[in-house]
Amino acid sequence: MIREDKTRYATAYVDVWNPLPASIPLIVGENCNNLRLALDHLFRQCLFDADPAFADPAFDNRVSFPIVETPELFDAMVREEISGLPRAQRTLIEQAQPYKRGNNLLVILNEMDQM
16 A cells, blocks of 8 residues: 555555566666765865865865764764855755655665665
8 A cells, every 4th residue: 555645545556576677776776876976066066165175186085965864963973064164055954954854765865875
């Protein structure tokens, strides 16, 4: 049974269950990695706009878009990392966090990318 909203439901039946082709998990993994890298590139560009030192070829630290599940983790792990960004960007990054949005899709994306 698939829930569409609070009042409507739909039922899906599977008649035949065939194994997935070997390429499907690779394609899913590649797409998850590409989505995660897009977030990382966006975050690095935000950091670069705030501080051009991030464009220095000698800067080789890994920069990744922060994804945390609780406000406590955000305060402990992320707030200092994004402190140099303009306020509007800091607000957008915090609003994108799973605990603010009420869903864990970014957490799932992050976990699938790590697999």
